[in-house]
Amino acid sequence: MAERSFAREVEDLRLGEGEVFRGEGILAITKALLQSGVAYVGGYQGAPISHLMDVLADAKEVLDELGVQFVSSASEAAAAAMLSASVMYPIRGAVTWKSPVGTNVAADALANLASGGVTGGALIIVGEDYGEGSSIMQERSHAFAMKSQVWLLDPRPNLESLVKAVEDGFALSEASNTPVMLEVRIRACHVHGQFRTKANRRPSFTLKEAQDNPRRDVNRIVLPPASYLHETEKIEARWPKAVAYIKEHRLNEMFGPTDGGVGIILQGGMYNGVIRALQQLGLADVYGETRVPLYVLNLTYPLIEDEVAAFCDSKSAVLVVEEGAPDFIEQAVGAILRRRSIAAALSGKDVLPMGGEYTASVLLKGMGAFIEAHAGALLGNRPPLPDPAPVLADPAVKALAATVPPRPPGFCIGCPERPIFAAMKLVEKELGPHHVAADIGCHLFSILPPFNIGATTMGYGLGPASAAAFNAPGAKRSIAVMGDGGFWHNGLTSSVGNAVYNRHDGVILVVDNFYSAATGGQDIPSSRAGNARRKTNNPIARAVRGVGARWVRQIDRTYDVAQMRDTLRQALTTKEPGPKIIVAASECMLNKQRREKPRFAAAVKNGKRMVKQRFGVDEDICTGDHACIRLSGCPSLTVKETGDILRDDPVAAIDNSCVGCGNCGEVAEAAVLCPSFYRADIIHNPTGWDRFVAGIRAAVIGFLQRRRAARRVVFAD
């Protein structure tokens, strides 16, 4: 991590026996890893698990003390492959990523790992990026657990339970020789709560011991005939061991009366929402006391058939609360009921939606319907339910729906990627539209207003690969965009190498902002900052030349819109065969400001001469057409009312958040928009010479201004 310090969070990792940790869920999990004697941790950053990676990257001292190896993996596949350290040795290891996207990437290694099985505990912490706040396709990681036979933990979303799940996960993994996946949803990762800590534990078996005494067992390698044996072993040996462990240690929990007529089977992650809905129905309280029996699956795969059967046996109906599609758990419960001839009616996706997040109102509606249908008497005198419907039906509120504008995420203030897309817009005006393949990263915001650039996104580092088919002779060239994060994730081979090898005639635009910016500004191989623990400063342009690219252009100041535009035009029109690669590099403004702002303030405070730039718009010159905004979208370039009754439209204006990147001035100049923009250089602690020169200028200019004003007849302001 280059520009942000997690020193305070690192301190939390040092908490000892019986102290109170207060903080985020994902950090509690990080602490739990150290309490569990983990020997190595790896992963790939991404919301909602980035902080696990960030904090460990800053925690060198703590990790060294404990003898824990931390690896910033190149991709989720690399992270999953690292778990092979637990195959032959009794070493605990954990990896983490955003899911299901990361699990997709890791699937190859995961399947191999699961086939041969593990000796040491292997834990995969997946941040389930689903529902509100998610940035990816809406799918479930559950399917991966089922297909590769990896056990899936889905604990109740409070810090105690999350920490316990980490400890249980390692133990279960070791007891059943199977990797274990720990699924944590977005809100659980970010939930602030508390738990009582234990002392950190050094690994009982170290990596050094393993490296110095290597072991091998051909029966653990995925190759026939061992691979056939693995399949049998999974079913006949590992599965029963897991079921026995889960039963014995009661990883799943029962709440409420044992004799209720109806019951609810739920994923652990749904617990707080279910309790709140029951509370609103008058059937539970805020301390978790419930009148409806709950069977909480802290482990959603495998299902423990005996437990399910015992829970359902005496009941007239059970409801399965399972978020997302398909309804894997409900189908499995149905099969158990059928197999055991249990008569309880099965409800689930009939009263709850098949897809979409199980929000508070969704749960209330679905659970209310279930209880009304099967145990209406429980509802007693039916207290009034929270219901916004009357307010939402009011005409004044209905009118609001057409008023409140959408507020999608976009490029930050001063983002160096903005001028790249402004230049693409300008080229589009000259040469017409081209097929643009987008990728994953901040640059994907180009698909939204005001740029509206980009047709598809197929996966991290796969932008140029996704344009591979568009190589028709004589056709308009395709443009593929990819970030530096995606480039190192796999874009160098899958996208660039692939394009070079297949002599693809398209344009590849690599956006190099010095970090894996969208995931929080982590360092990557081409980062410019010195990093004592990693080898940075490996230029992208050199890497692409290394795989054989010939036409390569490096732009080191993306804010130069005219140069960006000219280079793009050249790439689209040159006769040179093969991919045309433009590396557009400027530092992520968010990270740059994080570093420079405090430095600037300190220098000013110490009396040093410092110059800060800011942009402005002359409101009398601006005509209110907003063409500049359509080529920018910078949050600090906005509009304001003039109060002038002769004007119909608000004028452009730049607010105080401007960081002086210069994009708006460059765009206005390159696109020949209007002369309203000016840059103000504000000189803090000016020198005597500064003052002298400024004094002379002000004297002459002031004289001329006063002379003209005196000769002119105008209305006073």
Added chain:
Amino acid sequence: MALSSDRPISLAILAMGGQGGGVLAGWIVAAAERAGWFAQSTSVPGVAQRTGATLYYVEMIAAAEGHAPVLSLMPSPGDVDLVLATEYMEAGRAILRGLVTPTRTTLIASTHRAFAIAETSVPGRGIADSGAVTAAIGVAAKRMIAFDMERVATARGSVISASMLGALAASRTLPFPREAFERAISADGRGTEASLRAFDAAYEIASGAPTEVERPPARANDLQGSAGHPVLAALVQRVRDGFPLSLQEIILAGLRKLVGFQDPAYGAEYLDRLAALHRLDDAHDGAPRSFAFTGTSAKYLANAMAYDDVIRVADLKTLGTRFVRVKADVTEGDDKLVTMTEFMHPRMAELVGLLPAKLGLWLERRPGLFGFLDRRISKGRRIRTDALRGFLTLYSIAALRQRRRRSLRHSREMRHIEAWLATATALLPRHYDLAVEVIACRRLIKGYSDTHARGFSKFDRVLGALPRLESRNDAALWLRRLRQAALQDEEGTALDGALRTIAGLD
């Protein structure tokens, strides 16, 4: 088994990414924990961290010994005690999400606006109506505390999270003393003093009477006492004597603009034209229509006559008052020096407009020479108006004002104005409302270079529909629709659609 009737206090923060909503939630949690309560917060930041709308949710309950509460990770619509909106449209979004209900919810909202891209990127006016939010709050909220918390914070060198916390503390909706909130801020250790100042200021405001939604100050158009020169006084008197009272404000604003643009004689010319239009208006039954034709003409004729040429830009850029304004805008008026760099891209097309009409036309008829000169001239230029060379360049161009009336650009603008007014006045006897709409179409012409050309083309296309419309009773309505469509997008897609509709009318 008896169920406890304890319930947590629920609080939702609707914010935009980067506004510090997470910091605010953290302070609230810290204040609650400091008071011995159990507090849980959650968020879904994800990509919304990049300026998108996002939500933070907090639940708090007095911790009962030995009982860990089970708190929700997301708000239940209709079941939220407190909603904090860090921007006014976000308050609207909270209402639309059903989080604000009249029996439960105290809404604390900052009235300032951070315009969304959908509002700022339209070629015309796209700003959402804050009044709609105010109206909805009246229906939805149990209690409201609303003022410009952004300004309260920035004026004290802090950020909105600090002033929002002040307003929250003052609302007394949370059972924690003021000190608990202040100590939450102090414990943070970053920018503490400024944050506490913003907290205090907001606390005071929120403790007092609810304040009005603030509007930008209107420019003074009342020129009675400030004409300052006998020539101007005479012009003002002409307005007072010759036009209905209700129109005098806008006419005086136009007069002021044109005297500034050129000179008092040009202002007089404006009044001459307007007086002629007003006579026609009067003759064609304008009085019962509040002289809409004269009023609309007063506005758009002033704008048309004060066209945006190089002289005007140079003049505005070199005014002494502008220097003062820029410095005040970018500094807090203290011990700093400011330099100014203008971003300009002059082209031959603009420069030729400065030339005397005949010479300009002569040049335009020689594309080879014209192109040669354009290649020399047309490029981005950065001009330092605070330094002598840059200032003198623009100052000299501004001096061409004296010769403006002989320029090619002026002759073209005047011809266009004549044609436009002729079209409108020809319609006036038959179709008063349509004539007014023709005048208002001048709004489409604005901007510089390509934007200006596009505006002209839209103007022509809209007025080009007149022959088809003239015979209809609802022609004025259609022309208005066309104009609105033309302002919706840059390329004129909406306008094309509207024109096709008109072509299909019977």
